[in-house]
Amino acid sequence: MIEANNIDSLILHYSEASDKEKKTIETKVCEIYTPLVQRIASQYEIPSLCPAANRDDRIQDGFQGLLKALHTYDPSCNTKFLTYAYSCVRKAVYSGVREINAAGKRNSYSNAKLQMYRKIKKDLALKLGRIPSIGELSIETGWRINTVLAYERQLYDVVSFEDMEMSEINI
Helix, strand or coil: CCCCCCHHHHHHCHHHCCHHHHHHHHHHHHHHCHHHHHHHHHCCCCCCCCCCCCHHHHHHHHHHHHHHHHHHCCHHHCCCHHHHHHHHHHHHHHHHHHHHHHHHHHHHHHHHHHHHHHHHHHHHHHHHCCCCCHHHHHHHHCCCHHHHHHHHHHHCCCCCHHHCCHHHCCC
16 A cells, blocks of 8 residues: 555555555545535535435535546646645536436426326316317327327326325315
């Protein structure tokens, strides 16, 4: 094992270390920089900014950024590792938040289309006095039959009570 008196010399020797030594250095770096990762992750605890993410996910993103910093750090650039690590951790956490927000927007768009389909189906059923066929729904929506079938499957997937209107719950 590479003997070193401080973390800076371990980081400098990381690229030359064996696989076993690299794992040890990675563990030591994660232990030492845990407060940094936690502090950066805590900056993204604003519920309106990232409602679906929990703190553990952001911390995990931060550690991934820290390990990326360790793998890509170049001491010849005359930048301290702490400065470089801060930037990588912050970028990783922010990227994780953006991915979650983007997924939430896709889900809300999908839910809006499903609600629209549900209303079209309900209105057509009232107009016809019976449950409409897939073909009739296809004509009414202007969608292909495969699309209508996909929405039919979504209608019968598990839905939380919070997503349902009280009039839809028959107890």
